[in-house]
Amino acid sequence: MPYNESESLQHSSEGTWRKEITAGLIGYLTTVYIVAVNGAILSEAGISLETGMIATILASFVGTLLMGLYAKLPLILIPGMGINALFAYSIVEGTGLSFQEGLAVVLIAAILFLITAFTRLGLVLKDAIPDSLKHAITVGLGFFLILIGLENTGIVVSGKQSVVAIGDFTSPTVIVSILTLFFAIFLFMRNVPANFLITMLAGTALSYFFGVLDTETRSLSLDVSESFFLPSFTAIGDISFWLAIFPLAMILIFENMGLLHGQLHMLKRSKSYTKAYQVTAFSSLTCAFFGTSPTVSAAENAAVIASEGKSRRAAITASLLFLATIFIIPWISMIPSTAISPILIIVGVLMAQNIRHVPLDDLSEALPAFLIAVMVPFTYSIADGMAFGFIAYPIVKIALGKKKDLSIALIVISLLFLFDFIIKIIGL
Numbered sequence: 001m002p003y004n005e006s007e008s009l010q011h012s013s014e015g016t017w018r019k020e021i022t023a024g025l026i027g028y029l030t031t032v033y034i035v036a037v038n039g040a041i042l043s044e045a046g047i048s049l050e051t052g053m054i055a056t057i058l059a060s061f062v063g064t065l066l067m068g069l070y071a072k073l074p075l076i077l078i079p080g081m082g083i084n085a086l087f088a089y090s091i092v093e094g095t096g097l098s099f100q101e102g103l104a105v106v107l108i109a110a111i112l113f114l115i116t117a118f119t120r121l122g123l124v125l126k127d128a129i130p131d132s133l134k135h136a137i138t139v140g141l142g143f144f145l146i147l148i149g150l151e152n153t154g155i156v157v158s159g160k161q162s163v164v165a166i167g168d169f170t171s172p173t174v175i176v177s178i179l180t181l182f183f184a185i186f187l188f189m190r191n192v193p194a195n196f197l198i199t200m201l202a203g204t205a206l207s208y209f210f211g212v213l214d215t216e217t218r219s220l221s222l223d224v225s226e227s228f229f230l231p232s233f234t235a236i237g238d239i240s241f242w243l244a245i246f247p248l249a250m251i252l253i254f255e256n257m258g259l260l261h262g263q264l265h266m267l268k269r270s271k272s273y274t275k276a277y278q279v280t281a282f283s284s285l286t287c288a289f290f291g292t293s294p295t296v297s298a299a300e301n302a303a304v305i306a307s308e309g310k311s312r313r314a315a316i317t318a319s320l321l322f323l324a325t326i327f328i329i330p331w332i333s334m335i336p337s338t339a340i341s342p343i344l345i346i347v348g349v350l351m352a353q354n355i356r357h358v359p360l361d362d363l364s365e366a367l368p369a370f371l372i373a374v375m376v377p378f379t380y381s382i383a384d385g386m387a388f389g390f391i392a393y394p395i396v397k398i399a400l401g402k403k404k405d406l407s408i409a410l411i412v413i414s415l416l417f418l419f420d421f422i423i424k425i426i427g428l
Contacts, residue, residue, distance in 0.1 A: 016311075020074070023309025024317025027076045029194040030300040031318075034060065035325055036200060036335045037343055038079045042292060045088040046099040053329050054227050055292035061323040063283030063295045068315030071275040074304050075263060076318050077283050080296035081347045082141030083251055085148060086382045087293035091248065094381050095240040099291075100232035105241065107231045107288035109249040110281065116253055117274075117281035125253060128409035133389055134254045135354040136369035140376030140385050141251075142351030147377045149344035152337045153177030163378075172210040173338060179206055181342040188346055193303070196343050203339025213336055229291040243420045246413070247383045252294055256280045259297040266305045299350070364400050368393040387417035 035056050042052030056079055063077030092102040116122030150156035154174040159165030167174050180203035187195035207213035235241040260277055264270050276297070284294035304314055325332070358369045368389040376385030394414050397405050 017313065019308045020311055020313035021317050023074060023304050023307035024314040025321065026193065026307045027074070027298075027300065027304035027309065027314060028318040028321040029197055030303045031060075031076055031078050031298050032322070032325060033196040033200055033343060034078045034081075034298075035322075035329075036332050037081070037340050038084050038292065039333075040337065040340055041084045041088050045092040045102060047291065049333050050329055051227075051291065053332060054326060055229075055287075055290045057322055057326050057329075058227060059283070059287045059290045059292045059295050061319050062286055062290075063279070064315050064319035064322065066279045066283060067276065067297075068312035068319065071272055071279045072312045073264075073267070073269065073272055073276055074309035074311060074314035075260075075276065075301050076298045076304065076315065077280060077295040078298045079287070079293050080255065081344075082138070082145060082351060082382075083248070083255070083296065084293040085141065085144055086248060086251065089144075089148075089380065090382045090384075091244045094383070095244055097235055097241065097244070098232060100229060101235045101241070102244075103229055103288045103291065104231035104233050104236070105244045105248060106294060107285065109245050109252060110285040110288060110294060112245070112249040113252045113256075113281040113284055113294075114278075117278045122253060122257070122277075124409065125250075128407045129250070129254065129413075130365065130393065130405075130410070132358045132365040132369045133372065133393060134258075135357040136372035136389055137251060137382075137386060138255070138354040139352050139358075139369075139373040141382065142348040142354070143373060143377040144380075144382060144385075145344045145348030145351065147348075147380075149341040149348060152341040152344070153181070155181075172212050176203070176206045176210050176212060177338045177341060180338055181345060184342040184346055196346075199342060200335050200339045203342065204335050207336045207338055212338070214334065227291075228289055231288050239420075239423050243416070243423075244383065246416060247386050248294075250386075252281075252284055252296070256296055259299065263297060263301050263305065266302065267310065364396045364402060364405075367396055383420075387421060390414045390417045391421070 035053050038056040039049050039052035042055065043049045047055075060076070060078045064075075067073055067075045067077055087102060087106065091097060091105050092099060097105070116125060147156070154167040154171060155177055156164050157167045169175070169178075180199065183202055184195070184199040187198055192198065204213065256277065260273060260280065261270075264273055264276060280295070280297055287294045304318075352373075355373065359365045371392050372385050372389030374385075375388040376382050379385050390410075391414050394406050394411055397403060
């Protein structure tokens with residue numbers, strides 16, 4: 001049979017399309033868990049579970065679509081784990097801000113993120129903050145997620161003679177949580193595709209079997225007016241409002257720098273970093289109006305890349321699938337915390353692995369880093385936990401005669417954290 005070049009090109013094109021769509025589908029299946037998980041965390045900040053899910057869907061849809069159309073990359077953007085905990089538990093609950101006031105914090109932090117994306121300020125900040133503290137923030141967030149997951153499952157409870165104690169292992173809820181957790185660990189370690197999604201489905205089934213699942217029928221209301229928010233600046237005169245902006249902006253900037261650098265290296269598209277970083281910053285800005293904590297480049301993008309997703313088609317496919325998810329919210333909202341919390345625990349463990357990047361043989365770096373990692377969960381505040389490490393860092397360096405390791409920007413940041421503590425002490 002004679003060689004037909006046009007037919008060969010057509011088959012090649014069809015094969016490429018098939019690979020890209022398949023990669024987008026796999027990326028969606030590995031990240032769709034965020035709809036239930038992020039919705040549950042946002043509900044702790046004062047909105048309904050369904051509203052939190054819609055916000056998560058819209059933010060993921062828009063961010064991922066922009067990544068495909070503007071940056072032409074197969075990367076998925078979803079609300080960041082750890083960042084959502086910072087927003088719900090520290091920025092809103094911790095400071096007493098309302099949900100809309102918390103979104104104003106998100107808006108300003110995203111604007112600062114945008115400035116770093118379009119100017120050289122991003123590089124200045126990147127060089128100013130020691131790597132040990134950057135990694136410690138991730139570790140602290142990981143431990144915090146683990147604690148939240150253990151609490152939500154009932155495996156760990158408040159102790160009468162201690163801070164925490166083991167839960168009631170005769171409780172059906174705790175039994176379901178433990179079974180789901182070990183099942184989730186097994187799937188994850190076996191690297192089963194869409195393991196988090198399977199975990200949620202299995203955990204929901206177990207809850208139903210043990211009689212602890214709320215099977216109340218839910219209806220979906222697609223009221224557009226409830227799908228968009230206006231950030232409130234009524235607390236703009238409060239010091240706590242401005243101090244909440246700093247840790248959020250820092251985590252957004254540094255976490256996305258690290259995620260994008262690694263993922264684009266895997267794609268062999270390092271030259272696309274600037275556009276990808278700009279899209280991520282703009283996507284964070286839209287989250288303030290959708291009503292969710294900011295998006296980041298999903299860690300699960302590794303699955304997209306491994307599935308040979310290389311172009312915008314994969315991202316566009318995933319974004320459209322996210323948008324379609326809005327029609328199954330009534331069923332997603334039935335997923336209990338016993339099916340969601342094991343995912344928080346595993347993600348927390350993955351984040352805590354960053355401790356290996358802290359130079360443990362250098363106490364001047366390790367001590368402040370460990371203060372952050374430990375104090376974040378112990379104070380139940382990401383911002384306060386960060387403060388301990390950032391204040392300790394210059395003290396340790398000065399004590400050891402290593403002033404040259406301190407930048408002006410870092411000293412200013414440390415003083416801001418110290419100022420926050422002073423304000424809390426005097427009760428302003």
